[in-house]
Amino acid sequence: MSIPTQQFVSDNYAGVCPEAWAAMERANHGSAPAYGDDEWTRRASDAFRDLFEAKCEVFFVFNGTAANALALSALSQSYHSVICSSSAHVETDECGAPEFFSNGAKLLVVQTPDGKLSPEGIRAIASSRSDIHFPKPRVVTITQPSETGQVYKVDEVQAISAICRELGLRLHMDGARFAHACAHLGVSPADATWRAGVDVLCFGGTKNGLAVGEAVIFFDPAMAEDFDYRCKQAGQLASKMRFLSAPWLGLFESGAWLRNAQHANACATRLASRIKAIPGVTLKFPVEANTVFLGASPPVLEALRNRGWRFYTFIGGGARFVFGWDADVRNVDRLADDIAACAAAA
Numbered sequence: 001m002s003i004p005t006q007q008f009v010s011d012n013y014a015g016v017c018p019e020a021w022a023a024m025e026r027a028n029h030g031s032a033p034a035y036g037d038d039e040w041t042r043r044a045s046d047a048f049r050d051l052f053e054a055k056c057e058v059f060f061v062f063n064g065t066a067a068n069a070l071a072l073s074a075l076s077q078s079y080h081s082v083i084c085s086s087s088a089h090v091e092t093d094e095c096g097a098p099e100f101f102s103n104g105a106k107l108l109v110v111q112t113p114d115g116k117l118s119p120e121g122i123r124a125i126a127s128s129r130s131d132i133h134f135p136k137p138r139v140v141t142i143t144q145p146s147e148t149g150q151v152y153k154v155d156e157v158q159a160i161s162a163i164c165r166e167l168g169l170r171l172h173m174d175g176a177r178f179a180h181a182c183a184h185l186g187v188s189p190a191d192a193t194w195r196a197g198v199d200v201l202c203f204g205g206t207k208n209g210l211a212v213g214e215a216v217i218f219f220d221p222a223m224a225e226d227f228d229y230r231c232k233q234a235g236q237l238a239s240k241m242r243f244l245s246a247p248w249l250g251l252f253e254s255g256a257w258l259r260n261a262q263h264a265n266a267c268a269t270r271l272a273s274r275i276k277a278i279p280g281v282t283l284k285f286p287v288e289a290n291t292v293f294l295g296a297s298p299p300v301l302e303a304l305r306n307r308g309w310r311f312y313t314f315i316g317g318g319a320r321f322v323f324g325w326d327a328d329v330r331n332v333d334r335l336a337d338d339i340a341a342c343a344a345a346a
């Protein structure tokens with residue numbers, strides 16, 4: 001028994017994919033204007049507009065917490081509220097950044113088992129109060145795919161955006177793994193977002209193979225007013241911006257953005273199909289993107305840990321495994337073998 005050489009604790013354990021790395025290298029010649037006034041940033045922004053078939057406004061920031069918090073603050077005033085799922089990253093994993101950057105907009109949490117919001121859930125909480133004493137609902141944020149790896153189908157996003165329009169709410173999408181959702185759905189980024197009624201998308205680069213960086217995409221340029229100032233004030237305006245933007249070009253021009261996600265999803269599907277028939281082991285959520293939640297007794301999880309596997313158990317008590325662009329299928333199989341061995345011994 002040897003210690004695993006690759007862990008699947010999170011997709012941010014992965015390094016930089018070769019296409020992004022090569023693009024960084026290409027951008028690293030000579031000097032270039034700072035703060036986004038460079039050729040790379042212009043080309044990368046155009047690449048987003050091509051990919052989304054839209055004249056969207058694009059901003060590059062360092063991480064997903066900033067992308068979400070700044071996007072939500074641009075969509076709301078301090079007296080507003082933002083409707084999200086109880087397991088939403090903005091609620092559970094951003095240390096209050098959305099509330100902080102919006103100067104107090106309140107998150108209104110809908111209890112959901114799979115991290116997905118429904119039109120009914122949104123309507124119920126948005127119409128629960130309409131008096132002056134309650135923070136006025138203004139934004140809905142959905143995570144695509146959700147924190148438990150469930151993907152909203154396009155018609156589900158459409159149904160949510162329809163209720164948003166009816167109730168005067170704006171729709172934000174936390175797409176930390178947006179590429180994985182596109183890979184699962186097999187639809188264009190445009191169909192998955194603005195054509196389905198999404199106003200603002202935070203498109204994750206880090207979990208898709210970049211060293212660092214997320215893009216905030218406004219499909220309605222009016223909503224992006226002064227967003228550059230927000231980024232600067234929050235410490236999110238990169239001075240050597242080309243190194244945040246050029247890697248995106250590498251992902252898009254090579255098609256790696258989708259390939260990486262397809263590979264990661266396929267690894268999750270592979271693990272799920274190899275373990276689903278093992279007695280004493282369950283899948284706590286359907287596997288649709290690049291995450292697998294393994295349900296097993298504490299002794300089985302302990303035995304897995306003893307074999308050197310690391311994993312989180314913070315969502316639903318199961319062991320979470322997440323696959324990055326670099327997941328080696330031999331290691332996926334090895335994890336499956338170890339799960340089987342630990343379950344058999346328990």
Ligand SMILES: *Cc1c(COP(=O)(O)O)cnc(C)c1O
Pocket residue numbers: 062063064065066068089090143146147174176177206207
């Ligand atoms: C990883 C992740 C983010 C971004 O997290 P950072 O660590 O701030 O980059 C945002 N939303 C979801 C759902 C995530 O999984």
